[in-house]
Amino acid sequence: MLKPEIALLLRIVDEAYEKKAWHGPNLRGSIRGLDTRAVSWRPAAGRHNIWEIMVHCAYWKYAVRRRILGEKRGSFPLKGSNWFARPEAMTPEAWRNDVARLEDTHRQMRAAIAGLAPRDLDRIPPGSKVSNAAIISGIAAHDVYHAGQIQLLKRLAARAG
Numbered sequence: 001m002l003k004p005e006i007a008l009l010l011r012i013v014d015e016a017y018e019k020k021a022w023h024g025p026n027l028r029g030s031i032r033g034l035d036t037r038a039v040s041w042r043p044a045a046g047r048h049n050i051w052e053i054m055v056h057c058a059y060w061k062y063a064v065r066r067r068i069l070g071e072k073r074g075s076f077p078l079k080g081s082n083w084f085a086r087p088e089a090m091t092p093e094a095w096r097n098d099v100a101r102l103e104d105t106h107r108q109m110r111a112a113i114a115g116l117a118p119r120d121l122d123r124i125p126p127g128s129k130v131s132n133a134a135i136i137s138g139i140a141a142h143d144v145y146h147a148g149q150i151q152l153l154k155r156l157a158a159r160a161g
Helices: 004-017 027-031 036-040 050-069 092-114 118-122 132-160
Strands: none
Touching: 004 027, 004 092, 004 118, 004 132, 027 050, 027 092, 027 132, 036 050, 036 092, 036 132, 050 092, 050 132, 118 132
């Protein structure tokens, strides 16, 4: 049985990622049903597309898990950090693989959160300036922020034809 503090954080993280929420689309919902044309469209040169935003979200879920567990950097499957250029050959298979990466990193992060004790929430992990509770609530806000950004990009892409 999860402690109420942990259960609340998991509920917030789940709403931001995939559960029905009052605020509108969550991150998973914002990318559902998109094709490679939609996810690779850019509003302007040098701007991120939906695909890059989605992989960025996967990276930060990995970073949250790593921080709350005290793990070292370097186990994210893509080279680099934060923003990742996606393949020139944007195939449906490559998109599905990155969506699966997002799903996998979310599940791993969620399991790490579920394994915390309430006393761990106030702890500030090495290399961080904020507590585990702030990191966890922050990743939920991060998901919602980027879900909204993706919704806007979808509308702009549709107008651009």
